Amino acid sequence: MTWQDIHRQVASALAFHHIENASFEAELLIRSALNITRAQFYAENNNITNEIPQSLLSMLERRIKGEPFAYISNQREFFGLSFYVDNRVLIPRPETELLVETTLELIKSKYPAQLPVTVDVGTGSGAIAISLASKLPNHRIYATDISPDALEVARINCSRHQVCSRVTLLEGNLLEPLPEPVDIVVANLPYIPRSTYKSLGPEILNFEPPGALNGGENGLFYIFEILEQSRTRLRPGASLLLEIGEEQSTEVMERAHSVFPRAGISSLRDLADKKRAILIENPQIPFDLTIN
Numbered sequence: 001m002t003w004q005d006i007h008r009q010v011a012s013a014l015a016f017h018h019i020e021n022a023s024f025e026a027e028l029l030i031r032s033a034l035n036i037t038r039a040q041f042y043a044e045n046n047n048i049t050n051e052i053p054q055s056l057l058s059m060l061e062r063r064i065k066g067e068p069f070a071y072i073s074n075q076r077e078f079f080g081l082s083f084y085v086d087n088r089v090l091i092p093r094p095e096t097e098l099l100v101e102t103t104l105e106l107i108k109s110k111y112p113a114q115l116p117v118t119v120d121v122g123t124g125s126g127a128i129a130i131s132l133a134s135k136l137p138n139h140r141i142y143a144t145d146i147s148p149d150a151l152e153v154a155r156i157n158c159s160r161h162q163v164c165s166r167v168t169l170l171e172g173n174l175l176e177p178l179p180e181p182v183d184i185v186v187a188n189l190p191y192i193p194r195s196t197y198k199s200l201g202p203e204i205l206n207f208e209p210p211g212a213l214n215g216g217e218n219g220l221f222y223i224f225e226i227l228e229q230s231r232t233r234l235r236p237g238a239s240l241l242l243e244i245g246e247e248q249s250t251e252v253m254e255r256a257h258s259v260f261p262r263a264g265i266s267s268l269r270d271l272a273d274k275k276r277a278i279l280i281e282n283p284q285i286p287f288d289l290t291i292n
């Protein structure tokens with residue numbers, strides 16, 4: 001059999017089980033199972049084997065059962081870096097790169113001479129904190145998560161990207177484990193409303209950790225809670241950058257305005273022109289302190 005013969009068989013098995021983009025997924029599975037590059041996959045068309053290798057068959061079986069490819073291959077690209085992932089963490093999504101890009105711009109424009117204290121809240125695989133650390137060689141970054149399992153994965157990724165000495169992993173609720181006030185809070189917290197969560201597709205529902213996605217009744221439980229916690233944990237001139245669902249910007253901006261009436265509050269759009277993040281700048285003095 002050649003690669004192409006194997007590819008044809010794997011793709012038709014995937015298509016038969018209603019996996020979308022079956023041809024592309026088949027290529028990914030083959031390359032991952034047999035550890036070959038794209039170039040090898042396309043170039044070598046000799047007879048390579050008499051039967052489909054067992055490693056590929058077991059990956060195929062998992063994929064047919066709906067497990068995301070990222071968990072099967074234990075790998076996901078984010079911000080040009082390769083992250084180890086398994087079902088202890090959310091698979092990093094491309095839209096979250098908006099948070100990394102915006103944080104880098106903020107640091108460049110607001111802190112040209114100093115090193116801000118930054119925290120990635122709900123770090124999961126460590127995707128945001130490690131991407132920032134990889135672009136900011138002198139910076140130290142806190143990364144918190146309530147899930148010790150997720151922090152184990154973040155630790156693997158810190159080692160992989162050699163940033164263990166600069167990314168401090170802290171277990172706890174949102175900003176509570178921080179040992180000091182911070183300049184920049186960046187967070188992709190769970191924000192899916194409970195009823196929407198229950199209707200998500202099986203690839204998400206059956207495999208990704210519920211605690212990474214379900215944001216409670218209206219989806220905003222953690223986002224509102226981090227705004228409250230920020231009242232006492234920010235340095236002067238701080239910024240908060242929060243990923244949100246595309247329908248949530250008005251509600252989050254209103255709440256942010258009531259917690260931080262003096263702040264500059266704006267929504268940020270992703271490449272599909274959807275409002276996917278809220279930026280809160282200079283929260284300064286919280287409202288309840290200004291009236292004392």
Ligand SMILES: C[S@@+](CC[C@H](N)C(=O)[O-])C[C@H]1O[C@@H](n2cnc3c(N)ncnc32)[C@H](O)[C@@H]1O
Binds near residue numbers: 089174
């Ligand atoms: C949407 S995932 C984001 C993961 C990662 N930052 C990313 O963008 O790929 C949300 C993360 O927040 C964590 N989390 C949920 N509740 C939390 C809380 N109260 N305090 C800290 N982290 C929390 C979850 O364990 C999960 O890792």
